[in-house]
Amino acid sequence: MPFSDYKTALVTGASSGIGAAVVERLRREDIEVHAIARSAGALKELAERTGCVAHVIDVTDRQAIADLADRVQFDILVNNAGVDRPKKFLQADEEDIDLLVDVNLRAVLHICRLIVPGMVERDRGHVINISSIAGNYNFGGNSTYHAVKAGVAMLSNQLRIDAFGKRVRVTEICPGRVATDIFNHVHGDDPSVRERFIDGFELPQAADIAEAIAFAISAPVAVNIGHMEITPTLQVMGGLQTAKPQAPAETSASKEPGP
Numbered sequence: 001m002p003f004s005d006y007k008t009a010l011v012t013g014a015s016s017g018i019g020a021a022v023v024e025r026l027r028r029e030d031i032e033v034h035a036i037a038r039s040a041g042a043l044k045e046l047a048e049r050t051g052c053v054a055h056v057i058d059v060t061d062r063q064a065i066a067d068l069a070d071r072v073q074f075d076i077l078v079n080n081a082g083v084d085r086p087k088k089f090l091q092a093d094e095e096d097i098d099l100l101v102d103v104n105l106r107a108v109l110h111i112c113r114l115i116v117p118g119m120v121e122r123d124r125g126h127v128i129n130i131s132s133i134a135g136n137y138n139f140g141g142n143s144t145y146h147a148v149k150a151g152v153a154m155l156s157n158q159l160r161i162d163a164f165g166k167r168v169r170v171t172e173i174c175p176g177r178v179a180t181d182i183f184n185h186v187h188g189d190d191p192s193v194r195e196r197f198i199d200g201f202e203l204p205q206a207a208d209i210a211e212a213i214a215f216a217i218s219a220p221v222a223v224n225i226g227h228m229e230i231t232p233t234l235q236v237m238g239g240l241q242t243a244k245p246q247a248p249a250e251t252s253a254s255k256e257p258g259p
């Protein structure tokens with residue numbers, strides 16, 4: 001489908017990284033792009049540079065999203081906003097679990113609820129959900145992040161069933177490591193974070209992910225690209241671990257002298 005057949009797009013998490021690159025790429029096709037994030041300054045700069053329409057909105061603010069969805073008929077929806085908290089599940093804080101569920105999954109569900117029925121009604125639309133390799137593979141990381149991204153992956157498959165019979169396309173973009181500021185957002189601004197995750201690695205850039213999204217959108221309308229896994233060439237998933245049982249830690253009770 002030529003890009004020109006789609007007129008409008010909504011991109012969440014547009015103030016940095018992949019979201020900002022997607023806004024920039026879609027604007028090159030003259031699409032009216034509505035960009036959502038919480039950082040007003042970065043959005044203003046993006047709007048000045050690309051001509052997108054900036055909305056300082058938290059994706060968890062259902063009313064604000066509903067108001068926007070009432071005003072604009074979106075042809076393209078890019079669910080990109082995402083956060084992570086680096087803790088392993090055994091050390092997880094209550095509020096970290098809520099944040100990841102709220103931003104990475106609950107908001108995606110509600111935004112789809114508010115926008116996809118209109119696409120189905122108009123027989124035209126394309127939903128792009130940014131998940132992660134964490135949603136499809138197991139590796140060391142935050143298990144809550146894995147769980148919610150798996151939810152986004154399954155939602156992407158399921159949406160196609162719900163929209164069946166209409167020309168509503170759904171693409172799950174499943175990135176491995178991409179060179180964005182997400183690692184600083186997750187681990188803090190310390191320069192060692194860049195050294196650990198970015199410096200010296202050959203990584204896809206945010207613009208590469210935006211280009212893959214553009215490829216999926218520009219395919220003929222008869223073609224649905226359902227899933228794109230995009231990793232660095234020098235990154236693989238997997239790794240089998242086998243442990244020997246360890247003696248249980250001695251409890252204070254077992255240290256008590258016997259009767």
Ligand SMILES: NC(=O)c1ccc[n+]([C@@H]2O[C@H](COP(=O)([O-])OP(=O)(O)OC[C@H]3O[C@@H](n4cnc5c(N)ncnc54)[C@H](OP(=O)(O)O)[C@@H]3O)[C@@H](O)[C@H]2O)c1
Pocket residue numbers: 012013014015016017018019036037038039040057058059060080081082083103130131132133174175176177178179180181182183185
């Ligand atoms: N980079 C990677 O290696 C990688 C790998 C796999 C998957 N991903 C996924 O790709 C997506 C984009 O990540 P990125 O690398 O571009 O990260 P990023 O640079 O940290 O961007 C995250 C974006 O999400 C927005 N956001 C966070 N919470 C929000 C909220 N409550 N409401 C509205 N916007 C919110 C942020 O904007 P504000 O803070 O201004 O709100 C920011 O624009 C995420 O879903 C991430 O999980 C990234």
